[in-house]
Amino acid sequence: MDYFDRHIKDKALSLLGKFPILAITGPRQSGKTTFARRLKPEYTYVNLELPELRSFAKTDPLAFLRNYQNGVILGEIQWVPELFSYLQVLTDERNIAGEYILTGSQNFLLSNQITQSLAGRVAMLNLLPFSMHELGDLAKGQSWETLVVNGGYPRKFQFDIAPSDYYPNYIQTYIERDVRQILNVMDLGNFQKFLQLLAGRTGQVFNQSGFSNELGIDQKTVNSWLSVLETSFIAFRLPSYYRNFNRRILKTPKVYFYDTGVLCSLLGIKRPEDLNLHFARGALFENLVVLELMKKELNKGNIPSLYYWRDNHQNEVDLLQEKDGELLAIEIKSSETFHADFLKGLKYFQKFAPESKARLIYAGQLNQERDGIQIGNYWKI
Structure with a gap:
């Protein structure tokens, strides 16, 4: 390479x-x-x-x-x-x-x-791992499933290492090394279980008490372990949007991973076809899109202003981005087939934020505007 x-x-x-x-x-x-x-x-x-x-x-x-x-x-x-x-x-x-x-x-x-x-x-x-566009011809024409499994770490591409060989070794060598150096975790097996549980809840609200109950540790430890992953650029919290538009909103953050190859490895996904019926299929596509938008901003030297929004009636928008004084609401779907109900959450949100722009990013090929909402493929990010 x-x-x-x-x-x-x-x-x-x-x-x-x-x-x-x-x-x-x-x-x-x-x-x-x-x-x-x-x-x-x-x-x-x-x-x-x-x-x-x-x-x-x-x-x-x-x-x-x-x-x-x-x-x-x-x-x-x-x-x-x-x-x-x-x-x-x-x-x-x-x-x-x-x-x-x-x-x-x-x-x-x-x-x-x-x-x-x-x-x-x-x-x-x-500097995060490669974005899709940085990979150029190595990524073009590949399915999003292939992009997700491959992740973006340069050495994996430099030496053409299979994801199933690269990422387990990366996790073992680097994550556990950083964990020992940053935090005195005596039971690395329990920490590894926490990491795998977290991977299974990518794109979901971070429930500290749930992790605490499953792992038999206190919530303070759960929060400190997530902080270690943030410190090591393994996982990050996506905050909820702070404006409530006169509505009660959920304030707990969601969790995503800084690289989808690491995430797939933690979920036991070795090949793109493993995603066909996987429970985390939609969450992995969502993680890919969130990451690409984050990398785009970081590569310009900007601090990404990315959030999600959900009210107490479970109405939700996957991603909100504040940029240049504008608010962009983004819905993310892994389907290749467009369905009109994909726009439901965006239309609901625009009732409370009529000044916002709206966009659907999905795995299909439509590139058009419907009801004031821009629809496009993930390569059009």
């Missing part, structure tokens, strides 16, 4: 010209280091996972940073949080735009340290 340009490239180059530091975070193996080195091949690359370099940076951070300056990529910097304060001082002294690119996998630690030490000096970008 040739290297694919990431759509975040233009934004990254723009920010490098304005800030002394660019931080790139995201899941393990999402391509952060490859991207940074392709973005600035003339920069010195320093991998802080190497014990000798990590030791140097920890014991004498000032000497380390004076040794590495004027164009440096610092990989996995979350392992040496001592560097952040010194980066603040030295970049203020030198005042050079684009002097450092930082990469790291653990979102919470990296963001927390940056908030404390580097506010105003650093630009942050999130």
Whole structure:
């Protein structure tokens, strides 16, 4: 596989010209280091996972940073949080735009340290696995079921690894490693069960008490375990929309996964045809669409404003997006055949938000407008 340009490239180059530091975070193996080195091949690359370099940076951070300056990529910097304060001082002294690119996998630690030490000096970008459009010809013409099972991790495509080989090893190697390092989980078997249960409830409201009862753990532990998955870019919460339009609304978030290949592996799905009669078929398609919209915004350097909406009468819209002062209501259906009742929830929502726009994204081929609602295939995202 040739290297694919990431759509975040233009934004990254723009920010490098304005800030002394660019931080790139995201899941393990999402391509952060490859991207940074392709973005600035003339920069010195320093991998802080190497014990000798990590030791140097920890014991004498000032000497380390004076040794590495004027164009440096610092990989996995979350392992040496001592560097952040010194980066603040030295970049203020030198005042050079684009002097450092930082990469790291653990979102919470990296963001927390940056908030404390580097506010105003650093630009942050999130790099997720490949989007459908980044994959280009490798994805075009494939069914959505194939796209979902394959996921988007670069190494899987680089070495043409079968999903059934790649993702179980990814889960074992990276998720469990991060869990041990971020949180002292003694019973990894129970955590793995929690992860599988969560996968089975993708696209559903996150019910802490339900997980607590099934696993025999308290709700505080359930919430902390989900936070670990968010920290490691494995799963995320989609909040409910905050405006109630004078109606009672459900405020509990839904849960989705940052990669559908990981999600399929957790559900025991190995081949696209396994999805034909699978109970999570619709949820997986929904996860794919939500992810593509999220990646599109992140690749522009934007914070995605994505929500769902449900009132106390179970009227629901799968996805709401606020963008450029407008509200877009989106219904997501995995069916290839259009049915008029697909528009029911959107029409109901527009009664309370007449200024909103509405869209149906589904697996069929219609590309038209009906009753003011745009209907289109998922490739038209």
